Amino acid sequence: MRVYSADWVVSAEGESIADGAVAVEGATISAVGTRDELGEGERFDGAVILPGLVNAHSHLEYAVYAGFGDGAAFDEWLAVHIERKSRIGVDEMTAIARLGAAECLASGITTVGDASFSGAAATACDDVGLRAIVYIEVFGAGTSQISERYAAHRDRVAGSLSDRVQIGISPHTVYTASLELWQAAVELDVRLMTHFSESELELEWTRTGRGPLESVRPGSIRELAQHGLLVDRLIAAHCVHVDAGELALLAEHNVAVAHCPRSNALLGCGIAPLRELLAAGIRVGLGTDSPASTPSFDMFEELRTCLMAARVRDRRPDVISARTALELATLGSARALGLDAQIGSLAPGKRADLTVVSLEGTPHLPWEDPVAAVVFGGSPSRVALTVVDGTERYRRGVTEWPELIAEAHSARAELLRAPAAVSAPAAKPAP
Numbered sequence: 001m002r003v004y005s006a007d008w009v010v011s012a013e014g015e016s017i018a019d020g021a022v023a024v025e026g027a028t029i030s031a032v033g034t035r036d037e038l039g040e041g042e043r044f045d046g047a048v049i050l051p052g053l054v055n056a057h058s059h060l061e062y063a064v065y066a067g068f069g070d071g072a073a074f075d076e077w078l079a080v081h082i083e084r085k086s087r088i089g090v091d092e093m094t095a096i097a098r099l100g101a102a103e104c105l106a107s108g109i110t111t112v113g114d115a116s117f118s119g120a121a122a123t124a125c126d127d128v129g130l131r132a133i134v135y136i137e138v139f140g141a142g143t144s145q146i147s148e149r150y151a152a153h154r155d156r157v158a159g160s161l162s163d164r165v166q167i168g169i170s171p172h173t174v175y176t177a178s179l180e181l182w183q184a185a186v187e188l189d190v191r192l193m194t195h196f197s198e199s200e201l202e203l204e205w206t207r208t209g210r211g212p213l214e215s216v217r218p219g220s221i222r223e224l225a226q227h228g229l230l231v232d233r234l235i236a237a238h239c240v241h242v243d244a245g246e247l248a249l250l251a252e253h254n255v256a257v258a259h260c261p262r263s264n265a266l267l268g269c270g271i272a273p274l275r276e277l278l279a280a281g282i283r284v285g286l287g288t289d290s291p292a293s294t295p296s297f298d299m300f301e302e303l304r305t306c307l308m309a310a311r312v313r314d315r316r317p318d319v320i321s322a323r324t325a326l327e328l329a330t331l332g333s334a335r336a337l338g339l340d341a342q343i344g345s346l347a348p349g350k351r352a353d354l355t356v357v358s359l360e361g362t363p364h365l366p367w368e369d370p371v372a373a374v375v376f377g378g379s380p381s382r383v384a385l386t387v388v389d390g391t392e393r394y395r396r397g398v399t400e401w402p403e404l405i406a407e408a409h410s411a412r413a414e415l416l417r418a419p420a421a422v423s424a425p426a427a428k429p430a431p
């Protein structure tokens with residue numbers, strides 16, 4: 001048995017424990033209490049022990065896409081990513097996803113719900129020790145992508161799958177995946193992820209069938225509901241522009257939502273109605289999306305943006321508390337991914353997924369409120385330790401990934417390589 005102790009143990013459930021400790025046996029939390037009760041073990045001064053952060057929506061395969069198309073309209077931004085992605089293969093995608101998974105661990109994240117173009121995220125999470133549900137993306141008309149993409153990628157990464165790294169499927173959106181494809185995906189009986197109501201362009205397309213989005217069809221949340229395709233195994237990222245009727249449908253069918261406030265802000269999509277989503281009883285988690293839209297897998301920045309956006313939107317400071325935000329990033333995300341029986345809080349019997357955040361040198365010491373200290377003062381550089389399934393996966397100042405970083409950077413160089421110039425036809429020799 002190992003024990004970690006710190007100034008505070010903060011869990012998503014129950015009161016914070018001053019001078020607290022967490023005992024770990026194998027891959028499981030065996031006890032949570034005070035240092036007096038459990039012993040000192042390894043001590044972290046000026047620090048808080050938290051449940052590992054749960055990132056409800058990411059794309060690890062875009063870890064090095066930072067800055068691509070910044071400031072462009074949503075459809076143009078998307079086009080830049082699709083064109084650049086076409087320049088690399090699965091090896092590069094895996095190298096990039098490994099960097100993303102490592103950056104998550106170094107940011108105190110222990111689980112991701114990852115929408116994956118190639119399934120490479122499963123290999124990456126297995127390699128670096130991150131917990132994940134990897135949802136393989138499918139697009140287009142018909143159902144051929146179930147075998148051509150979903151099953152093919154699932155089989156290719158089968159050796160990386162385990163209790164810790166599970167596979168799901170992601171019909172990309174209501175308008176880029178056909179109704180038949182949605183139907184086939186739901187019939188697979190695995191976990192589902194999608195993107196709902198992210199941009200106004202999407203709204204224009206799904207409601208009027210017009211606009212610049214090149215899509216297979218104008219679908220809608222209502223249409224999915226009519227066909228019995230809203231299920232509780234589904235988590236929908238964004239939901240920025242949902243009307244009251246759509247919100248009621250999500251609640252009625254127990255569809256979860258991944259709230260991604262930084263991504264929505266940086267792409268100029270808007271502010272999702274967090275207060276209304278929570279009031280409707282919808283399971284809401286917090287997600288970073290990917291560096292393609294947000295600059296990082298930094299859940300602390302996401303927490304602060306979540307608070308700021310909700311308070312700006314409602315012009316009320318009490319619309320969301322630091323405690324509620326932290327709950328969204330831990331137990332809330334775990335509920336949204338259907339993993340809350342195993343992770344999301346520090347409790348005996350749950351998987352030993354935890355992170356230690358040092359607040360030393362910040363204006364938050366001496367302590368008043370450890371939750372506010374973490375939410376307003378936390379950052380990846382303050383993460384001292386990250387443990388997944390009882391195994392230490394990141395330790396500040398010790399864990400380094402030089403080869404992994406170098407490989408990901410060379411993959412970014414491939415993405416940035418200028419497309420091969422089309423050579424002009426050779427001039428015919430003069431007769």
Ligand SMILES: [Zn+2]
Binds near residue numbers: 057195290
């Ligand atoms: Zn996404």
